[in-house]
Amino acid sequence: MKISPMDLQRQTFAQRLRGFDPAEVRTYLNIVAEEVAALQRERDGLEQEVQSLRALVDEHRQRETILKNTLLTAQRLSEEIKEAARKQSESVVKEAEIQADRLLELAQSRAQEVEHGILDLRAHRSSLRTDVRALITRLTHILDLQEEAEVEDNLRFLKRREEGR
Numbered sequence: 001m002k003i004s005p006m007d008l009q010r011q012t013f014a015q016r017l018r019g020f021d022p023a024e025v026r027t028y029l030n031i032v033a034e035e036v037a038a039l040q041r042e043r044d045g046l047e048q049e050v051q052s053l054r055a056l057v058d059e060h061r062q063r064e065t066i067l068k069n070t071l072l073t074a075q076r077l078s079e080e081i082k083e084a085a086r087k088q089s090e091s092v093v094k095e096a097e098i099q100a101d102r103l104l105e106l107a108q109s110r111a112q113e114v115e116h117g118i119l120d121l122r123a124h125r126s127s128l129r130t131d132v133r134a135l136i137t138r139l140t141h142i143l144d145l146q147e148e149a150e151v152e153d154n155l156r157f158l159k160r161r162e163e164g165r
Contacts, residue, residue, distance in 0.1 A: 003036070004036070005033035005034065005036045005037040005040070006033070008029045008030075008032050008033035008036065009029060009030060009033045011029055013025060018164060019164070020160075020161075020164065032153070039142075039146055042142070043139070043142075043143075046135065046138075046139055049135065050132060050135060050136075053128055053131065053132050053135070054132070056128060057125060057128050057129070057132075060121050060124060060125050060128075061125070063117075063121060064118055064121050064122070064125075067114045067117050067118050067121070068114075068118070070110075070114055071110075071111050071114045071115070074107040074110055074111055074114075075107065075111070077103070077107065078100070078103060078104050078107045081096075081099070081100045081103055081104075082100050082104075
């Protein structure tokens, strides 16, 4: 059962002889409600951060795909230029081979740039994965601490209640 800050603030208890001080109970419930609200705001902020990081990872994946397609296109272009150069006459062939070699160097240079870009994106993606995992670990730890605190609060409450009987 989830308890909201509003539930804590609206909670009422039956009064008995030698029971708890209603003002003290109300004050404590208000403090707990404020803490729960703060934790909910923090969790919401962390969830938004995770969504932003996921969007960034998706964007990098799209860029990687575009870079791979560019590399394939450059390689196909280089092969087409070589094939056309072979079909021309001797003098034209020599000129075309020079031109093709230049274009090949350019394509290879571009391919290296693209490959470096892909490696950089992969490293960044790996870093983002590590960051997201760390964030998830922190969130899990925060939730575990919150659950432990709630259990301890409940035990203290039950202990005080038993002592008051």
